[in-house]
Amino acid sequence: MITPNKISLAQIPTPLQVIKFEGKNFFIKRDDLTGCELSGNKVRKLEYILYDAKRKNADVIFTCGGDQSNHARATTIAAKQIGLNTKLFLWGKETSTLSGNLFLDKMYNADIQFLNKKSYDRVNEIMFEERINLLKKKKNAYVLPEGGSTTLGIWGYIDFINEIKKQIDLKSVNSIVAACGSGGTAAGMLVGAALYRADIKIVAVNVLYSKEEIKKKILQLAEGCILDYKLNCKINPENLIILDGYSKEGYKRINQSKIKLIKKFAAETGILFDPAYSGKSFTAYYENYLKTGKRKKNIFVHTGGLFGVFGRTKDYL
Numbered sequence: 001m002i003t004p005n006k007i008s009l010a011q012i013p014t015p016l017q018v019i020k021f022e023g024k025n026f027f028i029k030r031d032d033l034t035g036c037e038l039s040g041n042k043v044r045k046l047e048y049i050l051y052d053a054k055r056k057n058a059d060v061i062f063t064c065g066g067d068q069s070n071h072a073r074a075t076t077i078a079a080k081q082i083g084l085n086t087k088l089f090l091w092g093k094e095t096s097t098l099s100g101n102l103f104l105d106k107m108y109n110a111d112i113q114f115l116n117k118k119s120y121d122r123v124n125e126i127m128f129e130e131r132i133n134l135l136k137k138k139k140n141a142y143v144l145p146e147g148g149s150t151t152l153g154i155w156g157y158i159d160f161i162n163e164i165k166k167q168i169d170l171k172s173v174n175s176i177v178a179a180c181g182s183g184g185t186a187a188g189m190l191v192g193a194a195l196y197r198a199d200i201k202i203v204a205v206n207v208l209y210s211k212e213e214i215k216k217k218i219l220q221l222a223e224g225c226i227l228d229y230k231l232n233c234k235i236n237p238e239n240l241i242i243l244d245g246y247s248k249e250g251y252k253r254i255n256q257s258k259i260k261l262i263k264k265f266a267a268e269t270g271i272l273f274d275p276a277y278s279g280k281s282f283t284a285y286y287e288n289y290l291k292t293g294k295r296k297k298n299i300f301v302h303t304g305g306l307f308g309v310f311g312r313t314k315d316y317l
Contacts, residue, residue, distance in 0.1 A: 001229060001230060001231055001232060002228075002229045002230055003229070004048055004051075004052070004152055004155055004229070005048075005051050005055075006047040006048045006051050006155070007047055007050055007051045007054075007082065008047065009035070009038060009043050009046060009047050009050070009078050009081065010034040010035060010038065010043045010044055010047060010156075011033065011034055011035050012034060012044070012163065013163045013166070013167070014029060014030045014031050014033050014034060014163075015029075015030045015033065016028075016029050016030075016164060016167040016168060016299070017029075017030060019269055019271070020268075020269070021265060021268055021269060021290065022268075022290070024290055024295060025295070025296075026289070026290060026295035026296070026298070026300065027168070027295075027296075027298075027299040027300065028271070028299070028300050028301075028302055029164060029176075029299055029300070029301045029302065030302055031044075031160075031301055031302055031303050031304060032271075032278070032302045032303070032304040032305070032306060034304065037077045037104065038074050038077055038078060039074075039304045039305075039306055039307070040070050040074060040303055040304020040305055040306075041156075041157075041178075041185050041301075041303040041304055042070055042071045042074040042075070042147070042148055042304075043074050043078060043156075044156025044157060044159065044160060045147075045148035045149075045150075045153035045154065045155075045156040045157070045184055045188075046074060046075060046078045046148060046153075046156075047156060048152050048153055048155045048156060049144060049148055049150065049152060049153050050078055050079065050082055050084075052142075052152060053079075053084065053142040053144075054082060054084075056140070056142060057140055058084060058140050058141065058142035059084070059085075059134075059139045059140045059141065060084065060085050060086065060087055060134070060139065060140075060141050060142070061075060061079045061084055061085070061086045061087070061141070061142050061144060062086070062087050062089065062127045062130065062131065062141050062142065062143045062144065063075045063086065063088060063089070063127075063143075063144040063145070063146070063148075064088065064089040064090065064091075064120070064123045064124075064127065064145070064146050065088070065090060065091070065146050065147070066090065066091050066092060066251065066252060066276075067090045067091060067092025067093070067101075067102050067114070068092075068100050068101045068102060068252070068276065068307075068308045068311045069088075069090065069101060069146075070101060070274075070276075070277070070304060070305050070307070070308060071146060071147050071148055071181075071182075072086075072088045072090060072101065072105060072110070073101040073104045073105055073307060075088075075144065075148070076088065076104070076105050076108045076110040077104065077108055080108050085109070085110075085111070086110045086111070087110070087111040087112075087113065087130070087141070088105060088110045088111070088112045088113070089113050089115055089120075089123050089126060089127055090102075090105075090112055090113070090114055090115065091114075091115055091116075091117060091120040091123075092114055092115075093114055094114050099310045099311045099313075100307045100308050100309070100310040100311035100312075101307045101308060101311070102311070103307075103310070104307060123146075124143075124145060127141075127143045128143060131143055145182070146181070146182045147181050147182030147183070147184050147185075148182075148184055149182040149183050149184030149187070149217070149221060150184070150221075151221060151224040151225040151228045151229070152228075153184050153188075154184045154185075154187045154188035154191065154221055154222070154225055155188065155225075156184075156188060157184070157185050157186075157187070157188020157189045157191075157192060158188050158189075158191050158192040158195060158225075159188075159192070160188065160189060160192060161188075161189055161192025161193055161195070161196055161198065162192065162196060164176075164299070165196060165198065168299075170196070170198040170200060171198075172297060173198075173200050173297055173298070173299060174200065174201060174294075174297040174298055175200055175201035175202070175203050175241070175297070175298045175299070176189060176200060176201075176202055176203065176298075176299045176301060177203040177205065177243070177281065177284070177285045177289065177298060177299065177300050177301065178202075178203070178204065178205070178281060178300075178301035178303055179204075179205050179207055179277035179278055179280060179281035179301075179303050180204035180205055180206050180207065180208075180214060180218070180242075180281075181207055181208045181251075181276075181277065182208070182209075182217070183204070183209075183214055183217040183218040183221055184221060185204075185301075185303065186202050186204040186218045186240065187217075187218045187219075187221035187222040187225065188222075188225075189202045190202045190218065190219075190222045190235060190239065190240055191222050191225050191226060191231065191233070191235070193239065194226075194231075194233035194234060194235055194236070194239075195231055195232075195233045197233075199239070200239070201239055201240075201241050202239060202240050202241070203241045203243055203298075204218065204240065204241070204242050204243065205243045205246050205247075205280060205281035205284040205285075206242055206243070206244060206246075206247065207246070207247040207251055207276060207277055207280050207281070208247070208251045211242045211244040214242060215240065215242050218240060219235065219237060219240065222235050223235060243284045243288065246280045246281070246283055246284045247280050251276060252276070253275075254275035254276070254279055254280065254312065254315065256315075257283075258275075258279050258280060258283045259275075259279070259315060259316060261279075261282070261283055261286060262279045262282070262316070263316070265282065271302065272306060272309060273302070273305075274304070274305030274306060274307075274308040274309050275305075275308055275309065275311075275312045275315070275316075276305060276308050277303050277304075277305045277308075278302050278303050278304070278305055281300075281301075281303070282300065282302075285298075285300045
């Protein structure tokens with residue numbers, strides 16, 4: 001087995017807490033507490049990715065996402081901490097009213113290129129074309145796909161399984177439920193569960209891609225990681241469950257029924273969910289596990305995204 005190196009960025013291990021909501025107790029893994037500015041699940045992946053970027057003598061990091069991308073914000077700030085600049089290719093429009101993650105991107109001096117939806121569909125091509133242009137100027141750009149979802153980046157969530165098995169007996173756990181954008185978090189947990197011989201379901205609540213598309217992405221990432229790092233394990237595709245239908249309003253929007261649940265949960269527990277990821281995945285967890293009495297053996301992962309709330313304050317209030 002080849003274990004890649006990483007730099008230390010995240011505040012880990014994160015707590016595994018028992019939370020009471022509507023009179024029912026359940027487990028929540030607080031990956032919103034991986035840091036302050038670096039809050040959320042993305043920083044676990046960036047520990048590996050940015051080590052690799054430094055090793056390859058990168059001058060700048062290229063990455064992409066929506067205009068309120070948690071990954072873009074975390075990459076920008078983490079890169080600054082190791083002396084690198086970023087260029088972000090964001091799906092959205094230039095605006096004079098900066099809020100949430102986009103405010104932080106600007107605060108940390110990221111170079112931002114906005115793309116419309118049609119252009120963003122070929123964002124990887126655009127980033128690689130830009131990289132070639134920089135190479136002609138003897139500048140080295142390290143290109144990172146959305147969400148940090150690479151066979152290297154997902155090591156952050158292979159580690160996550162090792163971390164959580166020290167907090168709870170995984171034999172008592174049926175499933176781990178988390179939001180799923182680009183698929184890296186679920187892929188890492190799937191590999192980690194196989195590697196540490198934990199027979200648990202990884203439940204991904206898709207918020208961006210279709211059920212079929214995200215399942216394919218997750219399995220390809222997981223299998224690719226096993227091949228790249230010669231891991232002694234085998235993925236059972238049946239251990240991956242896509243919990244579909246919780247982002248019908250679209251990646252950049254959230255409906256009022258979900259916001260109502262988010263506000264009620266915040267009022268009872270002091271824990272706030274974001275509009276793009278954890279707010280939708282908690283709705284799925286609430287409807288499929290908490291209300292049905294299946295909560296005790298199913299862990300919900302809060303993947304962070306707090307700054308995204310500040311791009312939706314009017315909706316929340």
